[in-house]
Amino acid sequence: MKVAIVGGSGYGGVELARLLQQHPNVNLTQIISHSQAGANFSEIYPQMTTIIDEPMKDLNLEKLADDIDLVFLATPSNVSHRFVSDILEANLKCIDLSGDLRLKDPALYKSWYNFETTAEAYLDQAVYGLSEIYQDQISEANLIANPGCFPTAGLLALIPLIENQIISTESIIIDGKTGVSGAGRGLSLNVHFSEMNENTKAYQLGNHKHIPEIEQELSEKSNDSIMVNFTPHIIPMTRGILMTSYTNLMIEQTNEQITELYQSYYQDQPFVRIRENGQIPSTKEVYGSNYCDIGFQVDSRTNKLIVVSVIDNLVKGASGQAIQNLNIMAGWDQRTGLHQIPIYP
Amino acid sequence: MKVAIVGGSGYGGVELARLLQQHPNVNLTQIISHSQAGANFSEIYPQMTTIIDEPMKDLNLEKLADDIDLVFLATPSNVSHRFVSDILEANLKCIDLSGDLRLKDPALYKSWYNFETTAEAYLDQAVYGLSEIYQDQISEANLIANPGCFPTAGLLALIPLIENQIISTESIIIDGKTGVSGAGRGLSLNVHFSEMNENTKAYQLGNHKHIPEIEQELSEKSNDSIMVNFTPHIIPMTRGILMTSYTNLMIEQTNEQITELYQSYYQDQPFVRIRENGQIPSTKEVYGSNYCDIGFQVDSRTNKLIVVSVIDNLVKGASGQAIQNLNIMAGWDQRTGLHQIPIYP
Amino acid sequence: MKVAIVGGSGYGGVELARLLQQHPNVNLTQIISHSQAGANFSEIYPQMTTIIDEPMKDLNLEKLADDIDLVFLATPSNVSHRFVSDILEANLKCIDLSGDLRLKDPALYKSWYNFETTAEAYLDQAVYGLSEIYQDQISEANLIANPGCFPTAGLLALIPLIENQIISTESIIIDGKTGVSGAGRGLSLNVHFSEMNENTKAYQLGNHKHIPEIEQELSEKSNDSIMVNFTPHIIPMTRGILMTSYTNLMIEQTNEQITELYQSYYQDQPFVRIRENGQIPSTKEVYGSNYCDIGFQVDSRTNKLIVVSVIDNLVKGASGQAIQNLNIMAGWDQRTGLHQIPIYP
Amino acid sequence: MKVAIVGGSGYGGVELARLLQQHPNVNLTQIISHSQAGANFSEIYPQMTTIIDEPMKDLNLEKLADDIDLVFLATPSNVSHRFVSDILEANLKCIDLSGDLRLKDPALYKSWYNFETTAEAYLDQAVYGLSEIYQDQISEANLIANPGCFPTAGLLALIPLIENQIISTESIIIDGKTGVSGAGRGLSLNVHFSEMNENTKAYQLGNHKHIPEIEQELSEKSNDSIMVNFTPHIIPMTRGILMTSYTNLMIEQTNEQITELYQSYYQDQPFVRIRENGQIPSTKEVYGSNYCDIGFQVDSRTNKLIVVSVIDNLVKGASGQAIQNLNIMAGWDQRTGLHQIPIYP
Known part of the structure; x- marks a missing residue:
């Protein structure tokens, strides 16, 4: 092609x-x-x-x-x-x-x-190109709207919980941390090395463009109209997104049950890796690769489920997922050309 | 002395x-x-x-x-x-x-x-040495329990809201980001340079020691028994803590009203600086100094107030606040010996 | 295999x-x-x-x-x-x-x-496995001594100059800068994140193990007994080596002539890239790949030739070159399995 | 004033x-x-x-x-x-x-x-404001040309050796490493965070503006016309300069003799600290302060003396030294207002 x-x-x-x-x-x-x-x-x-x-x-x-x-x-x-x-x-x-x-x-x-x-x-x-979720539609599409980097990591963590009605559709809070490459190659004082190194900032509180995208997709999966709080932070590294999602459990759950739910949901998906036994993934563990790794913790004290999902913002959060979608459109194995193993350290 | x-x-x-x-x-x-x-x-x-x-x-x-x-x-x-x-x-x-x-x-x-x-x-x-809040007790104490780094940044942001009953005591979520020096000088693979550089991790989900400390102090100020979700993250920088607190507004508020509330609350406090006009502080803006800077955003869409507070974890989060407490105990100006201006860039 | x-x-x-x-x-x-x-x-x-x-x-x-x-x-x-x-x-x-x-x-x-x-x-x-230089011997070897990271970058820059008798064998000075991963995964205060971040150090002045290795190979190529000054520095990044070699020109040379010399020397070598027109490579331009990029500058004022060579210390400086040697031993194309393109940014 | x-x-x-x-x-x-x-x-x-x-x-x-x-x-x-x-x-x-x-x-x-x-x-x-060297002239000046950052670190290391005729005036090679803040606040792709993080570059080989400044001052102190090779490198940190100077010993020297020479030369100078026993300073050890720390190694094998000098480029390399000069001009103690202790870690 x-x-x-x-x-x-x-x-x-x-x-x-x-x-x-x-x-x-x-x-x-x-x-x-x-x-x-x-x-x-x-x-x-x-x-x-x-x-x-x-x-x-x-x-x-x-x-x-x-x-x-x-x-x-x-x-x-x-x-x-x-x-x-x-x-x-x-x-x-x-x-x-x-x-x-x-x-x-x-x-x-x-x-x-x-x-x-x-x-x-x-x-x-336009088919929303969240590969793992819309595979069938993507396979027949000629126009793909490739997802944003934050929504990719956030939605892959939240959709299985929403679809299975494990969590409330109210008061979902998503705290995002992104490497600086997400801001692109355009020059700006915000991402000038001396200003951004040894620094961490929150930005666009309450008005980031990825909010309606996340809300649209969660609502779609819930038959409810979901609003979320999403707050992005920029941190002094080049690549990587870590999303921490705070959700309210609707029914009592153990870590083991949540593991099972995720593993079952993504059992045929080579690029989503569910961490077991309370392990929480870090961004470097997907560096340069198309993986989305997911870990979580049930906080029974407060009846919340906290989910941590990580991606490389330029791969699974952009170009890698675009190629994954190309593979699906073309009828090839999803992994074609995407065998890059995370670079570590 | x-x-x-x-x-x-x-x-x-x-x-x-x-x-x-x-x-x-x-x-x-x-x-x-x-x-x-x-x-x-x-x-x-x-x-x-x-x-x-x-x-x-x-x-x-x-x-x-x-x-x-x-x-x-x-x-x-x-x-x-x-x-x-x-x-x-x-x-x-x-x-x-x-x-x-x-x-x-x-x-x-x-x-x-x-x-x-x-x-x-x-x-x-033991007097809990959050200097701005317990000044009177500190001035008469001979034993001070100096606050933890995360609680310092979190409580200075939340106590004025709790005391003024602006926010709900339910479902307070605090997402913390800390530089690596908070982990101390003890060697560990977690903070080995090659493992931690270009990396971000969440840790101790639901069981960090600073949780009961935050809950104790918020409860004290509310006459209610408050539980919080606090999740710390370690990010690739040496110094600095940024706390993002997600709270539910009990009564409608504008950014201007919140500004006024904070400014009034901390009007005599030289080390707390309230950012106006929607400005959000970054960690580098307090680097090496004893300041705690606070910014925030009312999200009227979801009826939440998001507060961002930053400190240098080793100064206001530890040794600087200890000296501030010494100054208060000794009856000196709080600022004695603490005139260090943030190093920038 | x-x-x-x-x-x-x-x-x-x-x-x-x-x-x-x-x-x-x-x-x-x-x-x-x-x-x-x-x-x-x-x-x-x-x-x-x-x-x-x-x-x-x-x-x-x-x-x-x-x-x-x-x-x-x-x-x-x-x-x-x-x-x-x-x-x-x-x-x-x-x-x-x-x-x-x-x-x-x-x-x-x-x-x-x-x-x-x-x-x-x-x-x-044991055949010294500097792939580009000892290809024939490697192809027949069953025991390879894979080169050190600093020697790989230094020797690929210097051997063409020594073999062509362009530079003096006296007073060769090599200043090395390495990312922290070269120190390995063993814990040490030197590479503790908080000590190494925002820091740069010289170490092992005059007694680094890579000195005799560089001297052995340069001497081998010159029929002279060459001694060098090599001083390594550790800098706050994970991967990458940049070697700056200071040499004394024996005969007047232009940048163009040096370009030609290098290009001719490495014309059949896919992993050595010669930069033209005074361009100097940076370490990130080979990140995660098996390339060694070389740039240089004739300083006619002082009659010196300064050469800058960069590699990823873990790839061309270690594991990548080991696989390149495996390919040569097995009679495969040198590039087999080594098509990784530098990750940038 | x-x-x-x-x-x-x-x-x-x-x-x-x-x-x-x-x-x-x-x-x-x-x-x-x-x-x-x-x-x-x-x-x-x-x-x-x-x-x-x-x-x-x-x-x-x-x-x-x-x-x-x-x-x-x-x-x-x-x-x-x-x-x-x-x-x-x-x-x-x-x-x-x-x-x-x-x-x-x-x-x-x-x-x-x-x-x-x-x-x-x-x-x-205009008096060249290298405080330790030109104190008398500075005290009577009304116009000071404050030294460059690289020259400050390089000259404080080299002038005592040149003045005492310990090293040859020929073939002095200075390899400089600087944090990114030396490039100023002006935006440029070179110091865009994502381009500069996890990266190291050499630049302006043979034509950096600080070369004539170093040559002028070394020549002044030697009654000879000295040319040097100075090559700057930019490394992924904000503050700090480390200069590695490679010199040829004219007379045999031990580390102890060099220690004594430097200590004697700078005995009345509070801001120059000589490291003993082969200790080599790192940039973080002067972070945010006006110190210049110097370490060195005699390499008897090659008859060279390698000197490492470090400063904070924005303090001793610029604004701190300017204030030190102000103090000297005004007849105050050199240290007035410059008691900042290096921030570590």
Whole structure:
């Protein structure tokens, strides 16, 4: 299969390039970047020297459509909703890594993303690409809205509990910790090394864009209208997300019962690993890989269940899951090209 | 005033030494360390070369009592409850930085600390040294139980809300993030550089020793029996604690009202700084100083108030607050010797 | 081919396991660890959950010999020189990642390693496994002394210059910077997170074990007896080595001429990448991969040539090169199983 | 004494503010910033909340001259050479932290700084403010060229050896490692957190601006024309410089003799600490303080002396030394306001 990356100069793009280059069934034929068109990819990313030395190109959709079967959009927010119609009309399949197509209710773009979507007609068509949950729909889709990094880790932890009505739909609190690469390659004082090193910050309290995405998916799985509190924190490391979810148990549960519930829910899923015996995963244990590891603790004193889920934000939280979705769309084994083992230490 | 540090070879001890050396009214006459007795302090801590080169000594309480007025105990858990009686009988004042005297209910030591206290008779006498809250009692005390690092940051954020009955006493969730120095100088794979760098972990879910300490103090201020969920996380930096507290508003509040409440509550307190206009403090903004900075956000959608409080775990979370308590006991300005401005960047 | 790792619980061992697991022609049948025998590999290294869950075993050489073709020794210094004779007599091939077999002159073990070798008879037989330089000998060897991490980066930079008599054999100065994982998994205050974070140290000035190894190989290539100054520094990151070599030009050279020299020397070598146009590589540009990237600058003012070479100390500096050597021994393409692209950022 | 800071929004400026605020004899009356004029200082630097909340002002030299006695210039390169004449004519004393006045030979500005100096008339008048070396001249100066960060650490290590003719003036090689704050607060991809974390880079090989400064001062002390190789490296920490100087011994020396030489040279200098018995200082041992710590090793095998010197680049390498110079100019004890003890860990 021939594919292209649009938005190749950002971290999502270069991570797609890294993974696709190791994929046996895919030919990455073009890397598109408006801002860096003409520059050799390995000039912008010297780690790619001798691996991908070709120049990046500006987008020419017609020419692209002749050449490839599927396009990955690794563009910033408020870009891909303008392109999606042209892409689909050119008979290209599309996996969009931005948030532009994730929300079903167009009004939410105005209130949470601060733009008016021009892709209203495509929001229903776009399949939310949380691979483990929507495998069937993904296998038949030609347009994927790849999930956000925080929602991926949070939803994989919460959906089995919600679906099994183990936890209350009220007062779900999710505290997220992310490495700095989630902020992308754009320069900002917030992620200037000297400001961010030896530092930890909470940000966007109550108004982060991933809130409606999490709420939409939890509501979908509960037939209830769920609101959550999600607060992201940025911490001084490059990769990794750890989500701590605080939930209220509806029925008494032991750690063993919760283990069983998760293991049963994800028994056919190679990328979700459930930790047993009270072990709690750390972010480094999935570094550079497509795994989502889940641990938890029943707190019987307060009748709460605390769940910790970890991913590499650039792999399972973005580019890795995009390729997992490609595999599902193409009918290949989910793991194709995604055998990277976590780098440790 | 002449003072000594017992347990000088740990991080709490060396931070006390750093701060006391800059204190105009105090003479640090001895540093006691059982494990390092005989070694020069600057041999163990080369940063102290030319500043404190004297040898550390083993503890000889009788001799010590002739020499000094007050002793700081910077010993690990399960040590100072054995010494306190001898210290007080030797007519020494005492500030204990460990958790051994913080809990009023002796039974809690068995369940949370895994030892039986031998200092039951002193638990009532020990004043909980949260300086801003218990100033009057501290000023008349001769025995101080210096608060834990997480409780300091958490309680300074929550007590004004509890006292003013702004938030529910139910379902308080506190998510803590700490730098690695909180784990002390003892070697362990958990805080081995290669394991902890580029890594984030949750630990001791539901059973951290600081939980009963937080609950005791919140209950004290509410005339209610409060239980909390507190989950600590260790993140790849050396110093700093950020506490994110999720609370349920009992009455509708705006950010401005909460600002006013905090500012009024802490109006005479030089070390608590309230951030206005939705600004949220980061840990680096208090690095190396005795400040506790507090920011917050009313989430009217979910009727919650999210509070972020930050401290330097070794200063306001331990040695700095110990000296603040010394100042209060001695009738000096609270700020004496604590004028260190946060180091930034 | 069936292989085993002896010393699987250290960082060299787990990195071998990571890479071998992705090798198409190799079956990793056993992981041997004396200290952790009986423990499941993924219990010690949770990142390996679902990938290698089998228990580690204690060493039983006879049984092992029936089962496998080649053994990787990832043991600490002063271990493998005692085993090598038994291993070879059991008709096993052997790649030793420790320094025990690297030096040809047995007397050097006494003066630099502080032990007497018991493998004197095997020092000549052991081929120094610097893959790019000794490819022919490696292809026929059954015993490989895999190079040290610093020597790998230093020698790949210096040998082309020495062989071509571009630089003086006098006064070669090599300043090394290494990530902390080079110190291994053994606990020590030096690499305790809080001591090493935000810190940089020089160590073992004038007496590091890698000095005689570098001198042996440079001397071998020059027909001269070369002495070098090599000073290692440890810096606050996990992986990566950057070597800065200061050399005296014997004949006037331009950057272009040096580029050409290096490119010509390494034209058939996929893992050495020469940077052009004054570009200097950084360690992150080879992170997690088997590349050695080289950049340099002619300083015509002082008639010196400064060369910067970078590797991932655990891959090209240890386990990756060991597998590269396995590939050469087995007659496979050098790159087999080593297609990992640097992880960036 | 009343002073002002020009260029208060950069790291040099805020570090001056931190230190001056703790200085008993100085009144910091104004912080000038062209780019941030009108903004409250604590808005730009929230760690200064309640400490310095006043607005920064734009520069009005006439008004400033009425108000203060001395001005610190913490401006970028290529700014202060334009101001110096006006400042001195306004009868203000001046300490310039930039490189604009450090070089005596105006032609060097063209070749190394890439600008033509307009302050040629003042280059002789400006005293090079390496406090320990030029104390007498500083005490009588009204214009100080405060040294660069790398030169401070390098020269304090090398000048005693050069003056005592212990080392050759030929082939001095200096390998510098700096924390990222040396690059300032200006945004750049080089010091973007995700690019710089877990990374190490060499930069400006053979053409760093600090080379002529080091050469000028070493030549001055040797009556010889000395050229050096200085290569800076940036490493993933915020503060600290470690300089490794490789020198050729002219006469045989033991470690003890070198210890004695340094101790004798710096016997009256409180901020230079000589490590004995082969101890080598690390950067964290001077963190946040004005110390320069020096250790070394005679390598008798190669007849070299390797010296390691460490400073905090923002304190002794910039703002701390500026205040030390102020103290000397004012006739105060050098240590006034500079009693900060290194923060450790």
